[in-house]
Amino acid sequence: MPDRLALLESIQQRVLWLSTYLVHHANALRPNPDGSKVGGHQASSASLVSILTALYFDALRPDDVVALKAHASPAFYAIQYLRGRLDVDALKGLRTFGGLQAYPSRRKNPEIVDLSTGSMGLGAVAASFTALATRYLADHGGVQGPGRVVVMVGDAELDEGNVWEALLEEAVATLGNLLWIVDLNRQSLDRVTPDARRHQFRQMFAANGWRVIELRWGRRLRALFSRPGGDALERRLETMPSAEYQALLRLPASGARKRLAQTPDGGTERAVEGLLAGLADAEIQSLAGDVGGHDLAAILEAFEEAGRHRDRPTVILADTVKGWGSPLAADPLNHGALLTAGQIEQLRERLGVAAGEEWAGFAPDSAEAGLVRELPALFVAPPARPTPEVPAALDESYPAQASTQEAFGRALGALGRLALGERIVTVSADVAVTTHLAGWINRKGVYFPTPRPNYVAELPQAMQWSESPAGQHIELGIAEHNLFLLLGALGLTHELSGVTLFPIGTLYDPFVMRGLDALYHALYAGARFVVAATPSGVSLSWEGGAHQSVITPPIGIALPGMRYWEPAFAIEVEWILLEALRQLDRGAAGESAYLRLSTKPVDQALAPPPSDQQRDRVLAGGYRLVDARAAPGYEPDRAVHLFAAGAMVPEAVEASRRLLEQGAFASVFVVTSPDLLYRGLRQPRPYLEELVGADEEDVPVVSALDGHSHTLAFIGAALGVTQIPLGVDGFGESGARHDLYRRHGIDAEGIARAADLVLGRSAS
Ligand SMILES: Cc1ncc(C[n+]2csc(CCOP(=O)(O)OP(=O)(O)O)c2C)c(N)n1
Ligand SMILES: [Mg+2]
Numbered sequence: 223m224p225d226r227l228a229l230l231e232s233i234q235q236r237v238l239w240l241s242t243y244l245v246h247h248a249n250a251l252r253p254n255p256d257g258s259k260v261g262g263h264q265a266s267s268a269s270l271v272s273i274l275t276a277l278y279f280d281a282l283r284p285d286d287v288v289a290l291k292a293h294a295s296p297a298f299y300a301i302q303y304l305r306g307r308l309d310v311d312a313l314k315g316l317r318t319f320g321g322l323q324a325y326p327s328r329r330k331n332p333e334i335v336d337l338s339t340g341s342m343g344l345g346a347v348a349a350s351f352t353a354l355a356t357r358y359l360a361d362h363g364g365v366q367g368p369g370r371v372v373v374m375v376g377d378a379e380l381d382e383g384n385v386w387e388a389l390l391e392e393a394v395a396t397l398g399n400l401l402w403i404v405d406l407n408r409q410s411l412d413r414v415t416p417d418a419r420r421h422q423f424r425q426m427f428a429a430n431g432w433r434v435i436e437l438r439w440g441r442r443l444r445a446l447f448s449r450p451g452g453d454a455l456e457r458r459l460e461t462m463p464s465a466e467y468q469a470l471l472r473l474p475a476s477g478a479r480k481r482l483a484q485t486p487d488g489g490t491e492r493a494v495e496g497l498l499a500g501l502a503d504a505e506i507q508s509l510a511g512d513v514g515g516h517d518l519a520a521i522l523e524a525f526e527e528a529g530r531h532r533d534r535p536t537v538i539l540a541d542t543v544k545g546w547g548s549p550l551a552a553d554p555l556n557h558g559a560l561l562t563a564g565q566i567e568q569l570r571e572r573l574g575v576a577a578g579e580e581w582a583g584f585a586p587d588s589a590e591a592g593l594v595r596e597l598p599a600l601f602v603a604p605p606a607r608p609t610p611e612v613p614a615a616l617d618e619s620y621p622a623q624a625s626t627q628e629a630f631g632r633a634l635g636a637l638g639r640l641a642l643g644e645r646i647v648t649v650s651a652d653v654a655v656t657t658h659l660a661g662w663i664n665r666k667g668v669y670f671p672t673p674r675p676n677y678v679a680e681l682p683q684a685m686q687w688s689e690s691p692a693g694q695h696i697e698l699g700i701a702e703h704n705l706f707l708l709l710g711a712l713g714l715t716h717e718l719s720g721v722t723l724f725p726i727g728t729l730y731d732p733f734v735m736r737g738l739d740a741l742y743h744a745l746y747a748g749a750r751f752v753v754a755a756t757p758s759g760v761s762l763s764w765e766g767g768a769h770q771s772v773i774t775p776p777i778g779i780a781l782p783g784m785r786y787w788e789p790a791f792a793i794e795v796e797w798i799l800l801e802a803l804r805q806l807d808r809g810a811a812g813e814s815a816y817l818r819l820s821t822k823p824v825d826q827a828l829a830p831p832p833s834d835q836q837r838d839r840v841l842a843g844g845y846r847l848v849d850a851r852a853a854p855g856y857e858p859d860r861a862v863h864l865f866a867a868g869a870m871v872p873e874a875v876e877a878s879r880r881l882l883e884q885g886a887f888a889s890v891f892v893v894t895s896p897d898l899l900y901r902g903l904r905q906p907r908p909y910l911e912e913l914v915g916a917d918e919e920d921v922p923v924v925s926a927l928d929g930h931s932h933t934l935a936f937i938g939a940a941l942g943v944t945q946i947p948l949g950v951d952g953f954g955e956s957g958a959r960h961d962l963y964r965r966h967g968i969d970a971e972g973i974a975r976a977a978d979l980v981l982g983r984s985a986s
């Protein structure tokens with residue numbers, strides 16, 4: 223063990239050197255024509271050097287996956303190099319286009335990164351839900367995936383409230399395959415973190431059912447605590463405010479002795495003074511910084527202890543020093559600071575790296591290289607398993623008056639009867655019933671990692687809520703961040719476990735914004751899933767403005783990696799859902815889907831008869847529903863095009879009827895995906911142009927949707943004609959549907975009036 227420790231000590235010095243140097247190279251040595259700062263967080267990275275060394279050169283097993291504290295990526299890249307998984311050119315390409323990303327990205331550097339991180343609070347939670355997704359897979363077919371998920375977080379990262387939302391999730395407390403390490407360096411970006419944090423973390427993790435291991439002080443300091451006067455020293459260090467401790471670490475060697483022996487009233491603690499009397503200044507200074515998170519033996523012990531029990535999640539609260547081992551240590555301004563060329567030279571000499579050998583790894587015949595060769599392999603994902611076929615259509619019928627939300631529930635029910643249904647997992651944040659998942663849940667049950675009694679099983683109920691490891695619906699508490707991050711984890715299982723799941727999440731559409739940051743992260747990380755957002759828009763009517771979504775459609779257009787759909791008719795929901803599921807199994811070529819649905823009953827007789835061509839049109843983004851050119855007396859200069867999406871389609875049809883009575887010829891186009899129509903504009907021949915006839919080049923446009931009007935406002939410009947975009951541009955409120963439509967000018971009358979306006983006719 224001592225030999226191994228000495229080797230690990232030597233390895234961590236090389237990790238510290240390379241991680242600092244590769245950032246220095248990117249900022250100061252590499253050509254940089256425009257001179258803008260490259261950055262690289264030398265201090266944040268140094269804070270985790272010891273822990274990462276212990277992990278990657280001792281503790282990790284082949285089935286462990288890791289979510290790194292994002293700002294420690296330089297140390298992580300240095301380690302990947304020393305473990306032979308990156309070459310020197312990769313290190314030299316830090317933060318270059320196509321090179322190693324600023325923060326660990328599995329999308330860009332999949333050969334070394336298990337899980338993407340970067341935005342505080344999101345990566346850690348996403349990774350924790352990876353542990354849940356892995357558990358889910360194990361409970362549904364015994365699939366081999368990651369055995370354990372190791373997550374590192376900064377202490378200030380825990381200021382993000384979504385972290386605690388996740389820890390409150392009951393299922394998370396059952397995850398014995400989850401290990402968190404908190405990099406407790408007492409520093410944030412700008413400030414020293416509040417003194418109460420250590421205590422709060424301890425209590426909050428414990429209160430959420432976690433095992434808490436503390437790596438407070440190193441062995442040298444702990445040995446000193448057991449000597450006469452040691453109690454007083456320990457008390458002094460434990461009660462010292464963090465800001466004072468950080469300052470202590472930056473005092474000249476001669477200052478630490480006095481500061482440690484100081485009492486609150488400015489006097490001297492004799493016991494401490496006596497204890498330190500036999501020690502040299504430099505030794506005292508070094509002892510003051512002897513925290514657990516830089517003591518390799520202590521770290522290894524903590525890892526061992528964490529590995530011993532796998533009945534619940536574990537957190538290691540590891541005391542560290544930001545900028546450890548460098549002049550940036552505990553510097554209040556160290557977050558974005560970089561070592562100067564002179565400081566780099568001194569560090570090189572201190573760490574025993576020869577000039578000209580800056581990029582050297584371990585010599586093949588060195589003991590360090592020998593240790594690396596003996597290490598177990600790092601995680602490699604298992605090969606992909608085949609996925610059941612997604613059918614082109616379902617044998618499902620829909621009522622004559624049906625909402626798109628209801629159609630979604632029915633289509634999902636039909637999917638549940640297929641083999642494909644075994645791979646579907648639904649998730650909702652406490653709105654399963656109100657988003658039409660009841661039928662699915664009755665059939666498939668609710669997932670919980672441990673079996674749970676159903677006390678009401680004997681009683682008559684409209685819906686069975688039976689929880690077991692076999693269930694296929696995951697019900698979360700009301701926390702949309704959790705919803706999207708869990709969907710993200712379930713939507714990445716093909717990458718880590720070789721099994722494609724088909725995750726479908728439901729929520730009320732306005733709360734897409736509530737979880738938007740998490741949704742964005744999940745998409746950024748490459749996850750594939752379906753979101754059914756319902757109800758949406760002011761069509762919800764009576765329930766009021768807090769629940770009526772207005773700005774989600776433009777979000778749907780803008781989100782990368784996700785197709786936004788707004789179907790009007792039941793059969794369209796079915797086709798779109800199936801297409802969305804098909805996309806989930808297309809790897810990098812596929813996309814997630816966002817279905818914006820409504821509770822408004824719509825007359826299905828208005829829909830065109832189903833056919834293969836009709837399905838193709840729906841999936842291409844839209845189609846012509848009413849062709850005014852067929853009307854008797856059609857005149858092109860009295861023609862207008864009404865583009866409507868989702869719940870607005872019946873209003874547009876009615877407006878077209880009224881306009882015809884008044885001698886105007888309004889064709890109605892149903893937009894099933896504003897997103898696809900918009901994207902299509904970059905094609906040589908946009909699909910939007912195909913919808914409109916060559917004989918209709920000058921026909922003006924009115925657009926209508928139950929959401930912000932700017933969603934469809936591109937259509938006129940794309941067709942080169944005048945347009946009036948209608949929609950909801952203010953907040954919603956309670957009221958009958960027709961009152962709200964009138965209020966926002968999207969009722970049939972409002973649409974007809976706008977048509978008159980673009981036709982240059984007086985208002986009808
Ligand atoms: C959501 C989010 N907000 C803000 C930032 C900017 N930011 C980057 S690091 C940081 C502070 C990190 O402190 P801590 O988590 O303690 O990490 P340390 O650098 O101390 O290791 C902040 C605010 C971010 N990356 N993500
Ligand atoms: Mg910190």
